[in-house]
Amino acid sequence: MGVILKCRTLGFKYGKTQILENVSFEIESGLFYAILGKNGSGKTTLLHCLNGILQPDRGSIEIEKQNIATMSRKQVARQVSLVPQEHLEVFPFTVLDVVVMGRAPFLKMTQVPSNNDYRLALEALKTLASENLAQANFNRISGGERQIALLASALVQTTKIMLLDEPTNHLDFNNQYRLLSKIKELCRTRGTSVIATMHDPNMAILYADRVIMVKDGRIVVKGRTEKVMTTTNINTLYETQTVAISTIGNKNFFLPESAVAASNMME
Amino acid sequence: MKTTKPLIISLVVILVLLFLSLLVIGRFEISVSDITAMINALFSGKAVTGELVSKQLVFCWIRLPRCLMAILVGMGLSVSGAVYQALFRNPLVSPDILGVAAGCTFGAALGLVLPGDNFSLIYILSLIFGLLAVAMTVGIARLISVKPVIVLVLAGMVILSFFNALLMVLKYFSDPYDELPSIVFWIMGSLSRVTWNDILIIGPVVGVGLIFFLLLRFRLNILSLGDVQSKSLGINPSSFRLILIVTSSFIVALTVATCGQICWIGLIIPHMARTLVGPDHKRMLPVTALLGAIFLLAADGAARSISAAEIPVGIITALTGAPVFAFLLYKNRGSGWV
Numbered sequence: 001m002g003v004i005l006k007c008r009t010l011g012f013k014y015g016k017t018q019i020l021e022n023v024s025f026e027i028e029s030g031l032f033y034a035i036l037g038k039n040g041s042g043k044t045t046l047l048h049c050l051n052g053i054l055q056p057d058r059g060s061i062e063i064e065k066q067n068i069a070t071m072s073r074k075q076v077a078r079q080v081s082l083v084p085q086e087h088l089e090v091f092p093f094t095v096l097d098v099v100v101m102g103r104a105p106f107l108k109m110t111q112v113p114s115n116n117d118y119r120l121a122l123e124a125l126k127t128l129a130s131e132n133l134a135q136a137n138f139n140r141i142s143g144g145e146r147q148i149a150l151l152a153s154a155l156v157q158t159t160k161i162m163l164l165d166e167p168t169n170h171l172d173f174n175n176q177y178r179l180l181s182k183i184k185e186l187c188r189t190r191g192t193s194v195i196a197t198m199h200d201p202n203m204a205i206l207y208a209d210r211v212i213m214v215k216d217g218r219i220v221v222k223g224r225t226e227k228v229m230t231t232t233n234i235n236t237l238y239e240t241q242t243v244a245i246s247t248i249g250n251k252n253f254f255l256p257e258s259a260v261a262a263s264n265m266m267e
Numbered sequence: 268m269k270t271t272k273p274l275i276i277s278l279v280v281i282l283v284l285l286f287l288s289l290l291v292i293g294r295f296e297i298s299v300s301d302i303t304a305m306i307n308a309l310f311s312g313k314a315v316t317g318e319l320v321s322k323q324l325v326f327c328w329i330r331l332p333r334c335l336m337a338i339l340v341g342m343g344l345s346v347s348g349a350v351y352q353a354l355f356r357n358p359l360v361s362p363d364i365l366g367v368a369a370g371c372t373f374g375a376a377l378g379l380v381l382p383g384d385n386f387s388l389i390y391i392l393s394l395i396f397g398l399l400a401v402a403m404t405v406g407i408a409r410l411i412s413v414k415p416v417i418v419l420v421l422a423g424m425v426i427l428s429f430f431n432a433l434l435m436v437l438k439y440f441s442d443p444y445d446e447l448p449s450i451v452f453w454i455m456g457s458l459s460r461v462t463w464n465d466i467l468i469i470g471p472v473v474g475v476g477l478i479f480f481l482l483l484r485f486r487l488n489i490l491s492l493g494d495v496q497s498k499s500l501g502i503n504p505s506s507f508r509l510i511l512i513v514t515s516s517f518i519v520a521l522t523v524a525t526c527g528q529i530c531w532i533g534l535i536i537p538h539m540a541r542t543l544v545g546p547d548h549k550r551m552l553p554v555t556a557l558l559g560a561i562f563l564l565a566a567d568g569a570a571r572s573i574s575a576a577e578i579p580v581g582i583i584t585a586l587t588g589a590p591v592f593a594f595l596l597y598k599n600r601g602s603g604w605v
Contacts, residue, residue, distance in 0.1 A: 053495055074502075090358060092541075101500060104486075104501055104502065105500060107485065109482075109483070110483065111485065140601070
């Protein structure tokens with residue numbers, strides 16, 4: 001275990017609006033990081049800065065002690081993969097066609113994926129128990145299935161760092177837990193570091209090793225999940241009142257007070 | 268995985284058969300025996316005699332280059348269209364989206380109106396204005412630089428309407444008995460003016476362009492996913508876009524400068540190919556090139572043999588292209604892009 005990514009005093013402006021300010025943290029290999037924050041707090045912008053899609057105005061990002069500003073796109077793509085939130089193709093590619101595109105950083109300019117690359121793509125789908133999707137039209141499957149396909153594409157990219165933008169957004173109740181368990185397993189077995197933006201604090205409590213709380217483009221709290229996921233911190237982050245509702249093992253889970261009140265009203 | 272080999276072989280066979288049969292079809296009658304006589308004369312070193320002299324002239328200097336040009340232009344326009352559609356992530360884009368064709372047309376019209384009857388002046392002006400139009404489009408898009416794809420398309424619309432307006436000015440001030448008809452005829456597109464010189468210019472450009480696009484076939488797949496995905500897969504979309512736009516604009520500008528505007532090919536042929544073999548450019552680009560060649564060769568054959576007077580081939584492609592496109596829209600309903 002060591003530090004694989006360092007983010008130092010990161011700042012990002014979109015036009016005149018400051019989206020991120022003075023964001024610093026370190027990512028250790030093999031751990032699951034959850035980024036929590038309200039809508040519009042700058043979570044996605046932060047992810048896009050981490051793999052160089054957006055260039056920060058201030059600060060730096062280092063992957064294995066190398067500043068990504070000095071790395072080529074291809075070099076970055078071999079270290080960091082991204083699973084975007086929602087994606088609709090223009091052309092009716094098959095799911096396998098989309099998954100195999102994750103091999104791009106390992107192909108030369110004029111190369112096309114080999115049979116081996118297709119085999120890896122199929123394996124990635126199998127890992128996610130979705131090999132039946134391989135020949136389906138990517139545009140005609142559900143949002144959740146698309147998310148699984150994009151995750152498979154990130155898997156064949158075999159990077160040390162995986163960025164997930166709200167990975168459970170379109171997934172059903174069971175698939176949410178199945179997918180996150182799978183991702184957590186990858187952290188442990190492959191030593192992949194996962195950085196995921198999330199909306200549900202309880203999901204972060206279940207799966208994340210570390211939590212980074214972002215508010216108005218700044219980090220308010222970061223640290224070990226069990227230490228930072230307290231009523232006070234969650235209340236500050238979402239500007240609401242929450243209560244600890246139940247405990248599994250040594251983990252507390254939370255609901256907003258308004259939800260508890262509404263549920264009591266029904267009785 | 269589906270194999271496209273049988274399809275490609277049958278398309279090549281169709282193309283060759285069509286090419287050979289169109290060499291003997293036309294208002295000026297040249298039979299197969301005439302052609303064998305010419306070839307015999309060529310190999311035996313004897314001079315051709317009698318009626319065969321004029322036949323040889325028509326065959327070698329008009330019909331053969333014209334049929335070859337139809338193949339080259341058909342391939343060039345359709346493949347450029349396929350590349351543009353991938354680049355702009357929009358299946359309704361055709362190669363003149365960035366104003367190439369509008370610029371070329373204005374340049375040619377300017378050449379027609381200017382004093383002197385110099386055909387190479389028309390050609391050069393057309394090429395210059397076509398490339399200038401693309402340069403202006405790309406330049407404006409660079410100035411704005413947010414949402415690169417949408418801005419490029421919008422900048423293209425600006426430049427396109429600007430050159431169309433300039434063209435109207437020219438039409439308005441041109442001589443209605445002499446210059447105006449030649450401008451209008453030029454705009455409609457025709458392969459009737461083709462010479463071996465044109466082939467020597469366009470042949471290598473289309474050839475190199477096609478090879479270049481084919482080599483980048485997998486990158487085109489990735490670019491069609493959009494900028495965010497391309498970047499996270501290790502590709503720099505803006506530099507690729509620039510190289511591909513320059514290459515295909517050059518092909519389109521050259522074809523418009525020689526043959527005028529031949530519409531619809533760049534739009535419908537990539538769709539046909541996609542319907543047949545799917546969107547993967549590895550399979551789709553070769554099929555696009557072959558279909559484009561077949562389509563324009565057949566359209567040109569019809570243009571020069573349907574009626575006593577030659578019809579501009581642009582009319583034929585537009586007349587057939589529109590219903591074909593409507594059919595393709597119907598056929599592809601629900602596949603995600605309509």
